[in-house]
Amino acid sequence: GQQVKQSSPSLTVQEGGISILNCDYENDMFDYFAWYKKYPDNSPTLLISVRSNVDKREDGRLTVFLNKSGKHFSLHITASQPEDTAVYLCAAGENQGGSAKLIFGEGTKLTVSS
Amino acid sequence: EAAVTQSPRSKVAVTGGKVTLSCHQTNNHDYMYWYRQDTGHGLRLIHYSYVADSTEKGDIPDGYKASRPSQENFSLILELASLSQTAVYFCASSDPGGGTGQLYFGEGSKLTVL
Numbered sequence: 001g002q003q004v005k006q007s008s009p010s011l012t013v014q015e016g017g018i019s020i021l022n023c024d025y026e027n028d029m030f031d032y033f034a035w036y037k038k039y040p041d042n043s044p045t046l047l048i049s050v051r052s053n054v055d056k057r058e059d060g061r062l063t064v065f066l067n068k069s070g071k072h073f074s075l076h077i078t079a080s081q082p083e084d085t086a087v088y089l090c091a092a093g094e095n096q097g098g099s100a101k102l103i104f105g106e107g108t109k110l111t112v113s114s
Numbered sequence: 115e116a117a118v119t120q121s122p123r124s125k126v127a128v129t130g131g132k133v134t135l136s137c138h139q140t141n142n143h144d145y146m147y148w149y150r151q152d153t154g155h156g157l158r159l160i161h162y163s164y165v166a167d168s169t170e171k172g173d174i175p176d177g178y179k180a181s182r183p184s185q186e187n188f189s190l191i192l193e194l195a196s197l198s199q200t201a202v203y204f205c206a207s208s209d210p211g212g213g214t215g216q217l218y219f220g221e222g223s224k225l226t227v228l
Binding site: 004032042044045046049093103105 | 155172173217221
């Protein structure tokens with residue numbers, strides 16, 4: 001089965017609004033959680049990540065919330081801008097010796113409309 | 115000055131033919147990975163390696179082989195290409211010492227099997 005799942009294949013948000021992207025996972029052993037951003041015909045790039053010892057991490061307009069009991073994490077993008085339009089991939093894994101063997105979700109296509 | 119480069123960037127192959135995708139990194143990272151991207155599936159791990167001359171199976175290794183002749187180079191080999199292997203393939207590297215889990219991706223190789 002899908003170990004990491006993004007239930008929403010697409011999301012549209014008005015410019016200036018808050019984009020909320022969700023991700024669910026199955027493996028209790030996962031201790032590393034990340035969000036990658038991907039533009040069409042480009043490679044994914046890391047946006048933000050958290051480890052299991054925190055339940056929230058902020059970086060500018062980005063905030064990751066981690067709910068370990070619910071096996072859920074989310075990415076909030078405040079003041080959404082048209083350049084935020086992209087596919088967002090969540091990923092999770094066990095950081096075994098730093099191998100970063102990540103399991104990715106299917107991706108959510110975010111469209112920020114002006 | 116891309117740190118992870120893939121070749122070829124695009125290839126058309128015939129069913130039953132042999133395909134080799136190559137990846138070169140200048141990050142001095144020990145870990146390298148091959149993922150494939152399909153619509154609706156996000157990124158799925160095919161093979162990975164944490165040291166030269168050694169490879170490990172990922173989540174979908176069937177139909178693929180991998181080769182890591184040096185720290186810098188990691189190849190993905192399709193001995194008998196099939197229609198179902200049409201996809202975009204991404205190579206990535208990571209640094210276990212950093213413990214960040216961040217993957218650095220190449221530009222992707224688009225493979226079409228006819």
